[in-house]
Amino acid sequence: MSEVPTSEIMERTKTIELRVLRYRPVSDHEPVFQAYQVPYSDDMSVLQVLQSVKDTQDGTLSFRWSCRMAICGSCGMMINGDPRLACNTFVRDLAPNPVTVEPLRNFPIERDLVVTVGDFVKKIESIYPYIIPKTPKSIEAGEYLQTPAQMAAYESFSDCINCMLCYAACPQFGANPDFIGPGAMALLQRYNGDSRDGGQQLRLDSIAGEDGVWSCTAVGVCSDACPKQVDPANAVNQNKTKSALDFFLRFIRPKDQGAGAKS
Amino acid sequence: MHHVDTDILILGAGGAGLRAAIAAAQSAPELNIALVSKVFPMRSHTVAAEGGSAGVVQSHDSLENHFHDTVAGGDWLCEQDVVDYFVSRCTPEMVQLEHWGCPWSRKPDGHINVRAFGGMKIERTWFAADRSGFHILHTLFQTSIQFPSIRRFDEYFCVDLLSDEGRVQGAVMLALSTGEFTAIHAKAVVIATGGAGRVYSQNTNGGIVTGDGMALAYRHGVPLRDMEFVQYHPTCMPGTGLLFTEACRGEGAFLLNKNGDRYLQDYGLGPASPEPRNKFMELGPRDRLSQAFWHEERKGNTVSTPQGATVLLDLRHLGRAKIKERLPLICEMAEQFMGIDPATTPIPVRPAVHYTMGGILVDINTASPLAGLYAAGECSSVGIHGANRLGSNSLAELSVFGRVAGEQAAKFAKMAGPAKRSTQTEAVEAKALALLTQKGDGERHATMRAEMAASMEKGCGIYRLGPEMRETCDTLANLKQRMAGVTLEDKSRVWNTDWITAIELGYQLDVAEAMAHSAIAREESRGAHQRIDGFEQRDDARFLRHSLAHYQDGGPPTISYGPVKITHLPPAQRAYGALGEQADAAARATAGNKDVAHV
Numbered sequence: 001m002s003e004v005p006t007s008e009i010m011e012r013t014k015t016i017e018l019r020v021l022r023y024r025p026v027s028d029h030e031p032v033f034q035a036y037q038v039p040y041s042d043d044m045s046v047l048q049v050l051q052s053v054k055d056t057q058d059g060t061l062s063f064r065w066s067c068r069m070a071i072c073g074s075c076g077m078m079i080n081g082d083p084r085l086a087c088n089t090f091v092r093d094l095a096p097n098p099v100t101v102e103p104l105r106n107f108p109i110e111r112d113l114v115v116t117v118g119d120f121v122k123k124i125e126s127i128y129p130y131i132i133p134k135t136p137k138s139i140e141a142g143e144y145l146q147t148p149a150q151m152a153a154y155e156s157f158s159d160c161i162n163c164m165l166c167y168a169a170c171p172q173f174g175a176n177p178d179f180i181g182p183g184a185m186a187l188l189q190r191y192n193g194d195s196r197d198g199g200q201q202l203r204l205d206s207i208a209g210e211d212g213v214w215s216c217t218a219v220g221v222c223s224d225a226c227p228k229q230v231d232p233a234n235a236v237n238q239n240k241t242k243s244a245l246d247f248f249l250r251f252i253r254p255k256d257q258g259a260g261a262k263s
Numbered sequence: 264m265h266h267v268d269t270d271i272l273i274l275g276a277g278g279a280g281l282r283a284a285i286a287a288a289q290s291a292p293e294l295n296i297a298l299v300s301k302v303f304p305m306r307s308h309t310v311a312a313e314g315g316s317a318g319v320v321q322s323h324d325s326l327e328n329h330f331h332d333t334v335a336g337g338d339w340l341c342e343q344d345v346v347d348y349f350v351s352r353c354t355p356e357m358v359q360l361e362h363w364g365c366p367w368s369r370k371p372d373g374h375i376n377v378r379a380f381g382g383m384k385i386e387r388t389w390f391a392a393d394r395s396g397f398h399i400l401h402t403l404f405q406t407s408i409q410f411p412s413i414r415r416f417d418e419y420f421c422v423d424l425l426s427d428e429g430r431v432q433g434a435v436m437l438a439l440s441t442g443e444f445t446a447i448h449a450k451a452v453v454i455a456t457g458g459a460g461r462v463y464s465q466n467t468n469g470g471i472v473t474g475d476g477m478a479l480a481y482r483h484g485v486p487l488r489d490m491e492f493v494q495y496h497p498t499c500m501p502g503t504g505l506l507f508t509e510a511c512r513g514e515g516a517f518l519l520n521k522n523g524d525r526y527l528q529d530y531g532l533g534p535a536s537p538e539p540r541n542k543f544m545e546l547g548p549r550d551r552l553s554q555a556f557w558h559e560e561r562k563g564n565t566v567s568t569p570q571g572a573t574v575l576l577d578l579r580h581l582g583r584a585k586i587k588e589r590l591p592l593i594c595e596m597a598e599q600f601m602g603i604d605p606a607t608t609p610i611p612v613r614p615a616v617h618y619t620m621g622g623i624l625v626d627i628n629t630a631s632p633l634a635g636l637y638a639a640g641e642c643s644s645v646g647i648h649g650a651n652r653l654g655s656n657s658l659a660e661l662s663v664f665g666r667v668a669g670e671q672a673a674k675f676a677k678m679a680g681p682a683k684r685s686t687q688t689e690a691v692e693a694k695a696l697a698l699l700t701q702k703g704d705g706e707r708h709a710t711m712r713a714e715m716a717a718s719m720e721k722g723c724g725i726y727r728l729g730p731e732m733r734e735t736c737d738t739l740a741n742l743k744q745r746m747a748g749v750t751l752e753d754k755s756r757v758w759n760t761d762w763i764t765a766i767e768l769g770y771q772l773d774v775a776e777a778m779a780h781s782a783i784a785r786e787e788s789r790g791a792h793q794r795i796d797g798f799e800q801r802d803d804a805r806f807l808r809h810s811l812a813h814y815q816d817g818g819p820p821t822i823s824y825g826p827v828k829i830t831h832l833p834p835a836q837r838a839y840g841a842l843g844e845q846a847d848a849a850a851r852a853t854a855g856n857k858d859v860a861h862v
Contacts, residue, residue: 010502010569025757043502043570043600055709059752059761064302066469069505069596071397072306088599110440111758117303121417129405131364143361145373151366158366158398162305187405194364 012039016091017098018049020061023109031109034058035098040091046099047075047086050113063113070227073163077113078102083168083225104168106177119177120164123184127206129191132199144196154193157186160230166222178211182222182232185213189235192242204239204246213239264688265445269297269414270676272433272449273669274421274476276300277307278396278658279640280455281403282665283672287453288410291673297447299416299436301471301763304404308457308469309661312396313508313592315388316658318354320377324385326350333656334832336382336548337620337649338790339807340489343830345627345646349656349663356662357389365402366391368589378589379513380654382548382839384541386513388655393508393592399658419445420763421475422695424452424636425685426483431636432682434479435691439763442756444692448682451635451672454480454623455665458641460493462775463616463723464716467499467506476642478770480623481777485631486811488644488825489621490774491782492791494652495725496617497552500600502570504615507593509654511576512545514589518552519575519609520564526574530555532840547839550651550791553614557725566611573611582606614725618657620648620791621781624811629668635675639668644809646828650790699762703748708765711742711749715768719775723782728796732783739776740819746772777812777820784822785810803834 018038023031036053044052047065054061064074068087075086080100091099107115137144166182167173173181188207192200207213216236223233271287273280276298284298300307319329329350334341357375361367367375368390380388391398407413419436425446426432433448459474460466481487498507498518512518515538520526525535525544532547532555539546556574559565565572578586578593583606586594590605597603597610623638625631625645631638639645640661647660715738722735746769753761787802788794808824815821838846 024755026755041569054760055707055713059707059709060755062753062758062760064306066302066306066471067308067311068469068503069311070599071394071592072302072308072310072469074302074306090599114758118417121303124405125408128409130409131362131406133362137362139355139358139362143358143367143375146369147373148369148371150373151369155366158401159394161310161397162303191364196362196364 010041010043012041014040014095016040016049016095018053019098019100020113021102022061022112025111042092044091045087046079046089046091046101049091049099050086050101062111071161073161076104076163076165076168078105078168083165085163085165085227088227104164106168106170106174107164117164120162120167120183123180124162124187127180127184127188128199128203129187131191131194131197132202134196134198146195150195153195154190156230157190157193157235159228160186160190161228163227165225165227166232169221169225171219171221172215172217176211176215179215180207180212182236185239186230186232186235189238204243207239208243208246213243216240264692265443266684267297267445267447268682269447269449270294271296271451271453271672272447273298273453273455274434275307275455275457275640275642276304276404276415277455277457277640278309278399278403278661279665279668280453281400281407282662283453283455283639283669284413285403285407285410286666286669287673288412290670291677292412294412294673294676296413297416297449298413299419299421299447301418301420301439303417304415305401306471307400308472309396309400311467311469311506312399312658313393313506314380314510314513315378315390315395315655316357316399316662317387317653317655318357318389318659319350319387320354320375321385321387324387328384329353329387331832332383333647333653334649335835335837336653337647337651338801338837339834340649340789340809340827342627342646342828343832344828347830348627349647349660352663353659356659356666360399360402360662363402363406365398368392378510379539379541379546381509381512381546381552382542382653383546386541388510388513390510393510393590396658416445420766421479422766423691424479424483425687426633427683427685427687430634432685435688437695439758442759444695446688448684450676450679450682451637453668453672454636454638454642455640455668456642458619459771459774460616460619462716462771462778463493463719464713465504465720466616467496467504468616473767473771474619474774475767475770476638477622478773480631480633480636480638481773481812481814483633484814485633485636486624486813487621487774487777488624488809488811489650489781490619490777490812491723491785491810492620492648492650493616493723493778494549494618494620494791495553495614496549497556497614498576498612499615500596501568501573501611501613503600505596505600506617507576507596507610507612508590509549511578511590511593512539514585515539515581516545517577518545519577520559521566522564526559526564527552527555530558531838531842534841542843543840548651549654551839553725554793556614568611571613573613575609576612577609578605579607579609618652620650620652628671629664630671635679637668637672639664650792695766698749698765699751699754699759701750703750705750706745706748708749708768711745712768712771715739715742715772715775719778723779725793727782727792727794729783732779735779736776736783736819739772739779743772743776773814780820780822781810781812807834
């Protein structure tokens with residue numbers, strides 16, 4: 001119906017300077033800052049400001065985004081030097097000073113604000129991120145019982161949206177890109193803490209090496225950076241304790257008789 | 264051009280695509296599967312589903328209840344044999360997800376819990392707080408990692424299908440990180456690319472929800488069915504359109520107008536009671552609630568905000584503890600985006616486009632009319648949603664029919680001969696490259712996208728008028744012509760999102776045209792398609808039929824109609840609240856038959 005607009009945009013009466021670190025692999029030798037003057041309103045996120053630039057000023061600017069509601073994990077970037085999701089960072093909280101946007105720290109830049117995600121996904125894949133049933137059960141036999149208390153043991157770790165902000169915050173990952181890192185450790189703990197799972201030993205083994213859990217120096221900035229209160233630092237610490245215990249237990253009994261995945 | 268040979272190609276790695284991949288890998292471990300997505304799988308829009316997924320579990324519920332709620336909710340435009348199969352498979356699929364680790368919310372005794380949802384007689388929505396889609400997607404993605412036969416192509420964008428000799432033969436991809444093309448030759452193809460809500464300006468959808476798979480199948484001769492039925496979700500954030508789940512109301516939230524009245528009682532959904540009653544008031548179906556908002560706006564009963572007219576979603580009486588436990592994402596969104604604490608302040612909300620009921624025509628086996636081509640999830644029209652989807656049936660759908668698609672594609676691939684290395688690949692690449700280099704008249708496609716979306720809101724919104732739908736059809740035709748004048752600013756190949764969004768706009772325009780032309784041709788009101796230009800009533804004699812939009816190169820689609828399968832629930836009046844109870848009682852009294860509609 002024409003008489004009542006079904007979509008209204010708040011009037012953009014103010015202007016913010018957006019400074020974006022650009023990098024175009026064929027034409028740029030190194031990343032360079034480019035500034036845009038962008039009209040904005042107080043309800044706008046940094047993502048919406050970037051979209052406004054792309055749609056009205058500069059179609060060559062590249063960045064990832066999708067859900068706009070801090071659940072898909074696509075739009076992580078450095079905003080004024082901090083790892084943030086662009087979709088739930090609001091210009092009103094940063095104005096009137098210029099806003100600086102850079103690709104996520106510690107990752108190779110592919111183009112503009114787009115960084116390489118594949119290595120992070122390989123880390124996730126390496127820690128057996130699926131239920132290895134402690135007691136196999138048929139579908140007909142119904143669900144596994146799991147009390148709210150048993151759920152609480154792993155639930156917060158299952159909330160990780162894979163946005164990689166914790167990797168951008170982590171100095172150890174910055175120094176050693178092979179470090180398994182906080183996000184994958186949180187995922188590992190999500191399964192190791194699940195009462196349905198019997199794959200604990202397999203996963204502990206996967207992080208026992210020098211790029212595993214022991215690379216963490218307990219700085220804790222990963223948990224500060226997390227937009228979902230997943231607390232990956234806690235996951236890392238829990239696994240340090242378990243990994244240490246596991247290490248000493250190996251002197252006492254051979255591994256194949258230890259607390260293995262299928263025992 | 265790179266070439267990859269595989270057995271099964273799956274386009275889309277959201278809930279339906281991942282479920283299909285796992286089913287194919289489990290049912291035929293010897294087959295190779297290529298799983299393609301334009302994003303990393305966990306970014307897929309399944310991630311944003313909040314409320315939950317249907318599956319009968321309570322002893323006082325029944326499959327027949329779920330069937331009735333679904334068919335009546337769809338205003339009888341459902342394939343009843345498909346709905347029968349669907350409701351019988353929902354609960355086993357939910358249990359399967361549980362076995363794979365999905366953290367469903369639990370009762371104190373450790374059994375899974377269910378919540379109420381709109382248009383449902385008995386509570387049967389399985390939920391993982393209010394992040395149900397997120398958890399289903401991550402569970403499926405992580406589970407898929409254990410299958411070595413699944414080879415993923417993450418951030419590969421599909422530019423066309425390959426079909427030859429009456430059969431689908433694969434598809435051509437553009438790798439976002441390099442700008443290079445890869446042809447994947449496959450014996451069977453599953454499309455699981457999701458909906459098309461981004462053709463409207465105010466919507467709950469992620470930026471990736473651009474109807475790619477629908478447009479691709481459509482261009483290859485597969486009809487799009489029931490495209491005029493687009494769901495407006497009644498409780499969304501003004502401005503952005505972000506979703507506040509129906510589970511808010513399932514947990515007991517009220518909808519208030521500016522006078523503080525629970526206005527839904529004025530729209531045949533009452534009487535109002537303090538405690539939520541299933542199929543009454545706020546637990547009515549989505550189409551009815553969005554329509555009620557439209558009327559309240561015209562009566563001047565809405566609350567003005569800088570982002571437009573709203574009503575109020577009031578959760579205060581639920582108490583902070585319950586809100587935080589059951590609806591943590593809603594709290595986070597209200598606080599971060601709107602500065603509102605839902606425990607103390609009602610949330611301003613309004614309808615926004617949420618879901619595409621129609622889609623790629625497929626049968627109960629998810630097979631399209633094009634041999635070897637299957638479709639599942641929101642991109643498909645398998646026939647369970649009819650004219651209005653019931654909340655919590657879409658996550659169930661992607662589980663049930665994602666699995667069917669994977670198994671059926673595997674079956675087909677085992678019998679089929681090798682895919683032909685189509686000669687179309689070079690032409691497909693050349694066409695995509697032509698858009699990249701075309702010297703148009705300098706028009707920005709972002710401007711055209713906004714024009715399309717505004718036109719869809721105006722002509723194909725909650726209520727529809729013939730002249731306005733015609734104007735939308737004309738606008739879309741004009742925009743399609745103007746595609747030839749688009750000039751891309753970005754001519755490079757690495758991560759050229761200027762290029763990708765222009766190709767997506769082409770998909771969106773085709774899908775939007777199918778919606779608008781199907782809408783203007785349906786001269787009745789049913790479910791989410793409501794007309795106020797002399798066609799206010801449901802007209803079963805003429806329109807208890809599925810619309811089928813057929814693609815025409817260089818012109819608007821032609822619309823034909825197909826029959827609706829009615830097995831045992833004959834069309835009846837669709838009623839909720841006290842009217843629904845009366846209809847229920849009357850039906851029981853006259854028939855004395857357990858199979859009669861108690862809707």
